[in-house]
Amino acid sequence: MYEDIYVPLGKTGLKVNPIGFGGIPIQRLTFEESDKLLKTALDLGINFFDSSRAYTDSEEKMGRVLSQYPRHKYIIASKTFSRDGKNAAADLETALKYLKTDYIDLYQCHNIAGEEQLQQSLAPGGALEALQNAQKQGKIRFIGVTGHKPPVLMKALKSFDFATVQVPLNYIEQACVPELLPYAKEKGLGIIAMKPVAGSAFKNVPLALRFSLAAGADVVIPGMDAVYQAAENLTALEKPGPLGAEDLAALEEEKKGLEENFCRRCEYCMPCPQGLPISFLHVLRAYFFRYNLQGWAMERAHNLPKSYKDCIECRECVKKCPYELDSPRIFKETREVMSKWTG
Ligand code: SF4
Ligand code: SF4
Structure with missing residues (x-):
């Protein structure tokens, strides 16, 4: 072959x-x-x-x-x-x-x-x-x-x-x-x-x-x-x-469905000092917003040992990201939207 x-x-x-x-x-x-x-x-x-x-x-x-x-x-x-x-x-x-x-x-x-x-x-x-x-x-x-x-x-x-x-x-x-x-x-x-x-x-x-x-x-x-x-x-x-x-x-x-800057899952930002699985959290966020799988994404985020709420905004990941992706801001917004979604 x-x-x-x-x-x-x-x-x-x-x-x-x-x-x-x-x-x-x-x-x-x-x-x-x-x-x-x-x-x-x-x-x-x-x-x-x-x-x-x-x-x-x-x-x-x-x-x-x-x-x-x-x-x-x-x-x-x-x-x-x-x-x-x-x-x-x-x-x-x-x-x-x-x-x-x-x-x-x-x-x-x-x-x-x-x-x-x-x-x-x-x-x-x-x-x-x-x-x-x-x-x-x-x-x-x-x-x-x-x-x-x-x-x-x-x-x-x-x-x-x-x-x-x-x-x-x-x-x-x-x-x-x-x-x-x-x-x-x-x-x-x-x-x-x-x-x-x-x-x-x-x-x-x-x-x-x-x-x-x-x-x-x-x-x-x-x-x-x-x-x-x-x-x-x-x-x-x-x-x-x-x-x-x-x-x-x-x-x-x-x-069309992509934002201007988004996570490419290269993992150069890892490890997060707080233990957040940064790229996976970006994936869940994409499923939440792009593919309308809100329940699926939230359940997985909820079951992770460390999730959006555990980000302390130290910005270590931003310094290491080749795209300077503002993960702490994105995670904060995601957390807010998810909490409104659940009511
Ligand atoms: S800003 Fe948040 S996600 Fe980024 S390294 Fe710090 S704790 Fe981890
Ligand atoms: S370094 Fe940037 S693009 Fe790569 S996984 Fe981390 S946040 Fe995503």
Whole structure:
């Protein structure tokens, strides 16, 4: 199944299934559940697995399954948030241990969000120097960069010879399309689309994935947390090429129900010092407002150990969110609406 669809990841020489595996949601699964999901994905031909040192046990969960397969069957991408060389090298060693491998195909500077972080990574003794050393030692094959802000990523690509760039690309987030993608393509970089479903904002997942691929991604990395999603995501490959007018109209219809800024479930804001499951609370809120499942959403919110009412508005999550989403304000409003709804 899907034997002939592997495409080049830029000029790296790596051949990827355009449907990759985003490693954030497996953090929510038990080891047994993630074992089953990862095995299913591999057996269906998915071969690009993206994780990060920042995704708690995601590297460990991937390593225990991937290491059971021949090494050429899969491509591992992981990342470090460290901007200094010492910690970046330490993150890489930890990743190698958890991923149970002696090399990582693609190691990325995770979420370069501004000039300062870029300069820290580029500086002598910075993360990139350490990653280049690791590359010489054969511990990394390629070095990539990830981020949410196309202008910052443009600067990064002009400052260092990255092999890949990872950026949000979906029907709602197309800021990378006019400049970053053409520049990256011209340079022969691999393009990895993160958040292709905008954090579950789109219900027609294969259509959302088709959009990101048609817009220029070599590989999309939807997060998965259920076995059925691996096969469902792969159906996006059944209709390659540009989307028709009807498809675009369907995406536009889904977009209408979304607020200007909303949670993409990336979990960069975690952990909340008060123990709130922030992204899940945003999901429940979406079910309450967008899908008119008020009773369902409120019952689940009520049964959580920590919910909207437990937010102390410390704003730690706002500082860590790449979209600067004002979760404390949103949670306060949600709490007020829910309490009125119950009367
Ligand atoms: S503002 Fe609320 S949700 Fe955000 S980190 Fe603080 S307590 Fe948690
Ligand atoms: S609130 Fe922001 S950081 Fe947290 S999961 Fe949502 S988008 Fe990601």
